[in-house]
Amino acid sequence: MTTRSTFVLRAIPALLVGLGSAAAQAAGFQLLEQNASGIGNAYAGSAAIAENASTIYFNPAGMTLLPGLNVSGGLSLIRPSFKFSDSGSTAATRPVSGLPASPGNLNGGDAGSWAAVPNAYLSWQVNERWFLGLGIGAPFGLATEYGDDWIGRYHSKKFSIETININPSVAFKVNDRLSIGAGLNWQHIKADYRRAVPHPMPGQTDMEAKVKMSGDAWGWNLGLMYQLTDDTRVGLSYRSRIKHKPDGDLAIRNDGATIPGLLPAMQVSDANASVSLPDTAILSVVHNLNSRWTLLGDLSWTGWSSIPKLDIESNGAVADTLKLKFRDTWRVALGANYHVNDKWTIKTGIAYDQSPVDDDNLRPTSLPDNNRTWLSLGAQYRFDSNTVVDVGYTRLFTSSTGINNDSAPEKGVVRGSYKSNVNLFGIQVSHRF
Template structure:
């Protein structure tokens, strides 16, 4: 099985932001900073410790110094070890089913960048760059689930200008807009049954590939409440983003000639509508004494917006027809996180965190080979080093425990076989964030 590549570089103009295999449930990327890793992102909408608050709650900019910049990178290492347990490929049990095991994960980097600027003592503006969603899963061409998916690649690039206003000493509000680009590539083998009974040997190397992209807009709002000198509560909401992917759908390989596929059907234009989910976060930070601080987080993600994705031909003799439907049928999910900080001295702060993150996948029958997702539990630790009053370095590490993940996705009636088996999965995350006031 090929390694799963979980990051790509963005053009230099966008600071080389990457996509990746999601560390949060579904294909969400929580690594919009590395400073939150040590707390498992507990308190994300309330902590406001650097300019990355622009993503989690823009109202938090009012807690920052006059001008701040924050740059970070997270290294993510997922592991996906699939064990085949009776899969049937192309509705033909005698067909070879190699590539049923092996680790499909590898290291990759997810960078981020933020800038916050105070126009006066109460009004702040800022901009953030990140990749809130991403997924790349790639298998060998002859793997056991090749008729359902060989490669599935989703990348998002998000630019988020924001504004925040301090209403009074107790309340701050903020909001922003996001320009988001989504790029998708989906590849699988094509099932061709020219004799109406079974695939002809040697024709399984024919591939269908969708390559499409979209630009769309979203928005986010937030509020931060300072209830006492020791307690803050943050709430934030990030909207859905409606994408209309447009691109090319190609069929290439020996089966096209054998089955008499006319050239006008081998490469056509296609489109697909995808609504990326909205999120809502409630966070709290509470100082217990001069040393200890507790952090909490409850977040909701509207994954039910990702239901059935129709890939529709928009050119050629079959324009308007559905080439394939990706049946995700996701459900809305919750995530709960609890964190703690211990102030060791004026220079060092230690961070700890634990979180439980629900999967949007309903059951093994609806689990996709491109997204072998399951519930996950975060165990995190980190440290913050204050080099000076204006310079801070955060380091964090997390291990994500994922229970055994069963899959039994039966698409034999559609000519894409049945994938039955079990994934053994886990994720490691390492990160560093440098923040500077100037």
């Protein structure tokens, strides 16, 4: 085994450290960064390109294009920015007295922060027709955090969702043109939600409600790949909904005045929720225009309407509700690769990504999401016929995002706008034995 091969095998387990890191870059809280080799193309052609073992996530049928034993591991670094500007928000109402709570700091700083999303894959050709694979990634993630005293603290101070997905897969080569694939998904989810609760007595410090839950669930995925001509390939894939029922604790901390039997310094109770993470479908095409140029296209759909709201229950009753009314969304991406020589390939891509949030009155402070445009650039370097390194960069542009969230009047009304953008960097190392 070569020194480079040994390095690749040792690097992949290291990349798994930190899997599940929260982020938010694709519309909603879906993470497209299941490889870094697709970043340079804005993930155009994702279900048809099959250039390394990460095809296990986007289309398991693509494993039939990978002879031998293939490993691929990558890391994406994501830096979202969500800066709120107030234009008439109102503070929450104190329970019992009905008096308004302190407005605090109106804007709350930048709610975004750096996050790392690693991935790792292995595919193995069993014989001429059968292929097996295993993929590990984080398909959903979210992290927003504001200053403790911002105007919208009664809606959200911190909200994070982290997932880990383990995806054993199989593919079958029907003939020289048609391949099919399938996978099973075990997915773990962890959530952390914190918000302020106005103290009923004026002049007292806000109380804080903190919900921490986790759980796991199962799903499945299918893929088909068809070689239309020697130069054109089409891929179609589908990933099922995954219904999670996480549970954990709801803690309410009171740093202000206490009332025996009514307002203790700390109260902890059980908490649970139910959420169906959306299903997705991708139609992709890859076309070799000539020896230098490869064109890629992608049309994908995400069933975000599976999340109309999020109820957090405690002691058999609804303790908090996030009204969302997410809509199903579409994403379209176009890309091109220019093969400079046997070593270098330059990648580029553009995409338009719909947001599941399309109502200013329901836009949550925990997910100040809007439609966005991707502009991407990347490069691929081949050390030899077996080892490839990809790097990519994407800038996501989002127009000014309005918010007028009055879905829970007792929490106050958050009214204003967000200035948002995302910078995305990635590196992927792939090797064939």
